[in-house]
Amino acid sequence: MDVINQVLSDITPQDASWRRRARERLDQLAMPPWALGRLMDLAVDLAGITCSLQPAVRHKVIVVMAADHGVVAEGVSKYPQEVTRQMVATFLDHGAGINALADQAGADVRVVDMGVAWGTDDLARSRRLLSMPIAQGTGNIARGPAMTKEQAVACIENGIQIAGELIGNSGYDLLGVGEMGIGNTTPSSAIIAALSGESAAKTTGPGTGIDNERMRHKIAVIEKALLVNRPDPENGLDVLAKIGGFEIGGIAGVILGAASLRKPVLIDGLISTAGALIAQRLKPEAADYMIAAHRSVEKGHTIALQYLGKRPLLDLDLRLGEGTGAALAMNLVEAAARVLTQVKTFAEARVSEATE
Amino acid sequence: MDVINQVLSDITPQDASWRRRARERLDQLAMPPWALGRLMDLAVDLAGITCSLQPAVRHKVIVVMAADHGVVAEGVSKYPQEVTRQMVATFLDHGAGINALADQAGADVRVVDMGVAWGTDDLARSRRLLSMPIAQGTGNIARGPAMTKEQAVACIENGIQIAGELIGNSGYDLLGVGEMGIGNTTPSSAIIAALSGESAAKTTGPGTGIDNERMRHKIAVIEKALLVNRPDPENGLDVLAKIGGFEIGGIAGVILGAASLRKPVLIDGLISTAGALIAQRLKPEAADYMIAAHRSVEKGHTIALQYLGKRPLLDLDLRLGEGTGAALAMNLVEAAARVLTQVKTFAEARVSEATE
Numbered sequence: 001m002d003v004i005n006q007v008l009s010d011i012t013p014q015d016a017s018w019r020r021r022a023r024e025r026l027d028q029l030a031m032p033p034w035a036l037g038r039l040m041d042l043a044v045d046l047a048g049i050t051c052s053l054q055p056a057v058r059h060k061v062i063v064v065m066a067a068d069h070g071v072v073a074e075g076v077s078k079y080p081q082e083v084t085r086q087m088v089a090t091f092l093d094h095g096a097g098i099n100a101l102a103d104q105a106g107a108d109v110r111v112v113d114m115g116v117a118w119g120t121d122d123l124a125r126s127r128r129l130l131s132m133p134i135a136q137g138t139g140n141i142a143r144g145p146a147m148t149k150e151q152a153v154a155c156i157e158n159g160i161q162i163a164g165e166l167i168g169n170s171g172y173d174l175l176g177v178g179e180m181g182i183g184n185t186t187p188s189s190a191i192i193a194a195l196s197g198e199s200a201a202k203t204t205g206p207g208t209g210i211d212n213e214r215m216r217h218k219i220a221v222i223e224k225a226l227l228v229n230r231p232d233p234e235n236g237l238d239v240l241a242k243i244g245g246f247e248i249g250g251i252a253g254v255i256l257g258a259a260s261l262r263k264p265v266l267i268d269g270l271i272s273t274a275g276a277l278i279a280q281r282l283k284p285e286a287a288d289y290m291i292a293a294h295r296s297v298e299k300g301h302t303i304a305l306q307y308l309g310k311r312p313l314l315d316l317d318l319r320l321g322e323g324t325g326a327a328l329a330m331n332l333v334e335a336a337a338r339v340l341t342q343v344k345t346f347a348e349a350r351v352s353e354a355t356e
Numbered sequence: 357m358d359v360i361n362q363v364l365s366d367i368t369p370q371d372a373s374w375r376r377r378a379r380e381r382l383d384q385l386a387m388p389p390w391a392l393g394r395l396m397d398l399a400v401d402l403a404g405i406t407c408s409l410q411p412a413v414r415h416k417v418i419v420v421m422a423a424d425h426g427v428v429a430e431g432v433s434k435y436p437q438e439v440t441r442q443m444v445a446t447f448l449d450h451g452a453g454i455n456a457l458a459d460q461a462g463a464d465v466r467v468v469d470m471g472v473a474w475g476t477d478d479l480a481r482s483r484r485l486l487s488m489p490i491a492q493g494t495g496n497i498a499r500g501p502a503m504t505k506e507q508a509v510a511c512i513e514n515g516i517q518i519a520g521e522l523i524g525n526s527g528y529d530l531l532g533v534g535e536m537g538i539g540n541t542t543p544s545s546a547i548i549a550a551l552s553g554e555s556a557a558k559t560t561g562p563g564t565g566i567d568n569e570r571m572r573h574k575i576a577v578i579e580k581a582l583l584v585n586r587p588d589p590e591n592g593l594d595v596l597a598k599i600g601g602f603e604i605g606g607i608a609g610v611i612l613g614a615a616s617l618r619k620p621v622l623i624d625g626l627i628s629t630a631g632a633l634i635a636q637r638l639k640p641e642a643a644d645y646m647i648a649a650h651r652s653v654e655k656g657h658t659i660a661l662q663y664l665g666k667r668p669l670l671d672l673d674l675r676l677g678e679g680t681g682a683a684l685a686m687n688l689v690e691a692a693a694r695v696l697t698q699v700k701t702f703a704e705a706r707v708s709e710a711t712e
Contacts, residue, residue, distance in 0.1 A: 029453070030443070030446060030451070030452065031452075031453055031676050032435075032563075032564035032565050032675065032676070033565055035453070035564075035674070035675050035676035036453060036672075036674055036676055036680065037653065037672050037673025037674050037675065038672040038673050038674075039672060039674070039684075078710040078711055079388075079708065079709075079710050079711070080708050080711060082708055083707055083708050086705070086706065086707040086708060087386070087707060089705075089706075090386060090700065090705040090707060093700075093705070095386070095698075095699065095700035095704065095705050096386065096387075096699065096700070096705070097385070097387055097391070097392060097695065097699050099698065099699075100691070100694040100695055100697075100698035100699050101691050101694065101695075103694065103698070104687065104690050104691045104694050105687070105691075207388075208388035208391075208710070209388050209389055209710075297393065313672070314670070315671065316392075316393050316394040316395060316669070316688075317393025317394050318391070318392055318393050318394075318395070319388065319391050319393065320387050320388070320391035320392055324392065328395075328687070328688065328691055331460065331461070331684070331687040332672075332684065334460050335456070335457050335460045335461075335684055338456040338457065338459065338460050339453065339456055339457075341456075342451075342455065342456035342459070343451065343452060343453050343455075343456050344446065344449075344451035344452070348451065349442070349445075349446040349449070349451050349452070350442065350445075351439055351442040351443060351446060352435065352436050352438055352439050352442060353435075354434040354435050354564070354565075355434055355435070355436060
């Protein structure tokens with residue numbers, strides 16, 4: 001817990017003076033006022049995050065956290081649990097959606113085994129796999145807690161350690177968080193319900209595509225998980241331990257670690273945003289370092305984004321996870337930085353200003 | 357007119373069998389059904405456009421058409437007309453918004469003088485400037501036609517020629533259309549009103565940022581232009597000649613040329629979309645080759661996109677033009693192509709399918 005407490009105390013808000021300096025420059029660019037809209041808002045955020053008018057966002061990495069979930073025993077997903085491990089292998093084999101979109105964005109992909117059932121030891125030769133399992137899957141949240149308090153601390157600390165290595169050692173300056181874990185929309189919708197106070201019926205969607213009957217069952221499972229575990233909505237660690245997942249805790253840790261090092265983090269879909277809400281609960285100022293990449297079709301995501309206070313950059317009917325939305329949005333973050341660094345002012349370009 | 361007629365007859369719809377083949381492959385990818393949403397819709401379009409499951413979209417170019425407008429004499433813009441020429445110089449000097457965003461997308465920029473007041477001869481040493489002026493600005497549409505029928509034909513033919521050279525000689529396979537021209541939201545809103553049947557009050561916005569009083573005046577100017585010129589909404593060439601602009605005709609030409617060569621074209625904001633509507637009116641099937649990059653805050657743009665039958669990829673409160681939205685969306689087009697070419701199927705990745 002010392003590691004977490006240190007990181008939480010290191011996180012401070014975006015820097016107001018760098019935000020102001022960025023706005024002043026952007027107001028002078030050779031174009032009508034704020035004509036690049038949300039790209040300019042984002043440029044101001046990047047300045048406030050990095051304390052620079054030349055925010056570095058060229059070295060990009062997507063961290064894909066993978067883990068399994070005891071709650072799949074309740075029949076909440078239509079895919080078998082073995083798919084988590086198979087998809088980890090596909091990420092390492094460079095054949096998944098996230099590989100294609102990260103390649104397009106010029107981002108690397110790091111996969112983390114945070115607790116995949118049956119393990120990933122035979123895959124661990126890949127430099128792209130970080131093996132840091134907490135256990136081979138969580139407990140079934142419909143019958144008891146997902147994990148112990150110590151395990152909740154450990155998965156956040158894993159995330160903090162990974163962020164520190166990726167930023168401090170590997171030199172990445174723009175991170176995205178993604179995930180893989182069959183069944184993980186169930187704990188995510190439970191977390192969003194617990195933290196936002198909305199009902200499970202409102203925060204739960206079809207996940208990978210279950211029918212209406214199974215969705216009613218999934219909602220009932222989440223309601224039972226909330227009833228059995230009674231997570232304390234004021235305590236992010238309690239929520240994570242009782243109804244969370246190892247990858248969700250890992251994502252919260254990466255975000256907190258990046259925020260403490262003043263680097264921007266792109267949040268992906270429903271599950272990543274559940275992790276972001278845990279991070280926000282632990283340290284509200286951490287939200288200053290989060291960029292919402294996209295709006296998922298999973299309806300709980302919209303509630304989670306509202307609760308986080310974020311308007312997403314993209315709205316493309318995605319529902320894959322893996323960090324795919326985060327990868328797509330990396331181009332927009334880089335574009336925002338270039339607006340700040342590369343576009344000339346009226347004076348620099350010798351362009352006449354408005355006559356009004 | 358022979359050139360235009362030949363191109364129009366060369367344009368055929370997207371290929372249904374390649375669309376079907378793309379859908380079949382995408383349905384088998386190792387992910388829940390259609391989990392990448394609109395990227396997958398776009399991938400189907402790319403297959404239908406290019407007749408290939410490996411659509412090539414790596415060699416990208418933004419064509420920025422520049423021209424001036426006689427209607428600025430009515431006081432419809434708050435920037436002086438000299439800004440058109442100054443911004444052309446800034447594009448060539450690589451200091452404008454489009455330069456920054458095209459660089460980020462890995463796209464080249466070509467600037468075309470379609471009719472800039474006072475000319476661009478002193479800038480013409482740049483390889484990036486194509487000098488094809490029709491005249492040094494259009495007539496004042498509030499008092500008469502923008503141009504002659506012959507000039508309307510010539511600016512579309514210029515666009516067709518440019519598309520042919522960029523695709524046939526320079527090997528570009530993804531085009532975006534942008535523009536620069538002080539006052540050009542006025543003819544664009546007039547074109548959108550004429551073709552959609554909506555009132556000028558509905559298709560007109562503040563452009564570069566005029567106040568409410570001047571906006572009422574701008575609407576009155578557009579109403580007068582429609583009354584004085586009586587463009588025939590069934591005749592795209594008549595609409596262009598009477599209330600258009602040289603750069604708007606050039607954009608229509610680039611789109612038609614690209615469509616005839618089966619290449620996708622990204623449409624940018626209000627002015628580009630006015631050009632796209634002219635192209636669509638001349639040949640409805642040309643719309644099959646257009647990709648709507650973004651939704652501008654300029655309110656007539658939403659009407660124009662509806663009339664074109666397109667849902668934009670991005671919604672970032674942009675209102676700059678220059679092709680900036682098209683440049684941002686190029687990354688999404690490339691991502692869509694990669695989903696089709698790079699992501700493995702369940703069978704290829706040996707991932708278990710759903711049990712339902």
